[in-house]
Amino acid sequence: AQKITQTQPGMFVQEKEAVTLDCTYDTSDPSYGLFWYKQPSSGEMIFLIYQGSYDQQNATEGRYSLNFQKARKSANLVISASQLGDSAMYFCAMREGGTGGFKTIFGAGTRLFVKA
Amino acid sequence: GAGVSQSPSNKVTEKGKDVELRCDPISGHTALYWYRQSLGQGLEFLIYFQGNSAPDKSGLPSDRFSAERTGGSVSTLTIQRTQQEDSAVYLCASSLAAGVGYGYTFGSGTRLTVV
Numbered sequence: 001a002q003k004i005t006q007t008q009p010g011m012f013v014q015e016k017e018a019v020t021l022d023c024t025y026d027t028s029d030p031s032y033g034l035f036w037y038k039q040p041s042s043g044e045m046i047f048l049i050y051q052g053s054y055d056q057q058n059a060t061e062g063r064y065s066l067n068f069q070k071a072r073k074s075a076n077l078v079i080s081a082s083q084l085g086d087s088a089m090y091f092c093a094m095r096e097g098g099t100g101g102f103k104t105i106f107g108a109g110t111r112l113f114v115k116a
Numbered sequence: 117g118a119g120v121s122q123s124p125s126n127k128v129t130e131k132g133k134d135v136e137l138r139c140d141p142i143s144g145h146t147a148l149y150w151y152r153q154s155l156g157q158g159l160e161f162l163i164y165f166q167g168n169s170a171p172d173k174s175g176l177p178s179d180r181f182s183a184e185r186t187g188g189s190v191s192t193l194t195i196q197r198t199q200q201e202d203s204a205v206y207l208c209a210s211s212l213a214a215g216v217g218y219g220y221t222f223g224s225g226t227r228l229t230v231v
Contacts, residue, residue, distance in 0.1 A: 033216035045159075045207065045222035052217055091158060095216050102214040103149065103172060106159040 006107035023092030031097030039089040120223035141210030
């Protein structure tokens with residue numbers, strides 16, 4: 001069965017510093033995708049970054065990078081040079097290619113607070 | 117349209133009443149998903165539609181919940197005989213296709229309050 005675990009309910013980071021948000025997953029399907037979404041206080045869900053299970057390199061999108069450690073089944077999000085606008089809830093998510101039926105499951109989320 | 121549109125944005129209903137929530141996905145997106153997010157919680161999968169295939173209803177919490185997607189576009193989530201535990205934000209998302217690499221575009225959600 002699919003499972004996503006985010007062990008940090010809340011994180012604080014100083015503006016302009018880097019922060020890592022943890023995510024571990026569990027699947028027996030060799031084909032899967034890993035995603036991170038941001039949910040500001042306004043409520044909308046914003047897609048940030050994607051990593052495929054067969055991708056050899058870690059995904060990067062601007063200040064976001066995904067530290068993909070396949071053997072450890074971890075997909076941590078790294079935000080470099082934090083900004084006040086990064087304060088939000090962050091969700092890690094996974095989608096399996098086979099028996100998962102292509103639905104995406106989400107972790108419980110990590111709330112990030114960026115301090116000025 | 118340019119984004120995923122959900123209506124209404126807010127709905128207050130009395131316990132026992134039926135409600136309908138609407139989702140209009142991005143034009144051309146073949147996959148459509150409904151999720152529920154209770155206050156301060158993560159997203160709970162409800163149902164997924166892909167093209168003309170039978171929907172994946174595995175996440176619907178009870179037979180009071182149903183959804184349909186007409187013409188491969190607009191979807192309606194219906195909750196019959198609403199209960200207070202149904203209060204949540206209902207999020208709709210669409211994606212270009214259903215493969216592992218396709219991220220979602222979410223709507224702004226419908227906040228349902230059952231009183």
